[in-house]
């Protein structure tokens with residue numbers, strides 16, 4: 031499939047190093063709201079909506095992980111950016127790993143959060159795709175958001191629970207389902223040893239979707255990897271624990287020693 035022109039927003043100084051932020055399944059670039067302002071003090075921040083999500087095109091599926099990575103290459107070309115840092119959470123992290131493996135010259139440093147190189151069983155992703163195609167994304171919204179945040183956070187932040195469920199439910203069904211099929215058919219384990227970009231892998235200690243061993247596998251297998259496990263955080267760890275995660279991202283991208 032050919033790359034599509036993804037919806038994106040650029041903030042921060044024109045002459046600063048570029049960082050691209052990539053969203054999770056069922057969200058949009060708004061999932062980076064807690065990081066965007068702080069990152070823009072140091073970087074030219076490019077936020078985009080993964081194809082099938084938010085304001086980006088929704089081509090007919092199925093999609094493959096290469097399609098998602100190729101969309102980022104096309105975005106960098108559009109912006110005339112040769113090389114950028116890349117930060118991706120969950121599906122965004124998978125995109126970043128394939129991008130860095132296949133296009134080492136385009137990725138300076140990599141941060142992957144709450145993701146995995148493979149997420150079994152494939153049947154669960156095919157089942158979710160079928161549910162969403164049949165009943166819409168609203169049918170999975172509540173269950174998905176239960177994995178995004180810890181129970182304590184959801185209890186304390188009912189507005190966030192409601193807006194997050196709304197975000198999932200607003201995702202186009204074909205886009206969501208086709209990205210489920212990306213995950214079903216993806217195995218990035220052979221990519222990992224080829225990734226030369228220094229990589230920070232961040233796990234939410236309480237993430238039921240992509241628990242810490244998934245991130246440890248990535249940190250161990252890439253050429254220059256480091257693991258950070260963040261307490262009291264589930265799948266959208268960046269939103270639940272921004273005070274820990276935002277400075278960790280900035281320090282890694284700046285090349286500060288751990």
Ligand SMILES: O=C(O)CC1=CCC(=O)O1
Pocket residue numbers: 053054055056119120121122174177213239265
């Ligand atoms: O939606 C989930 O269950 C968790 C998830 C997997 C990939 C992603 O982006 O979110």
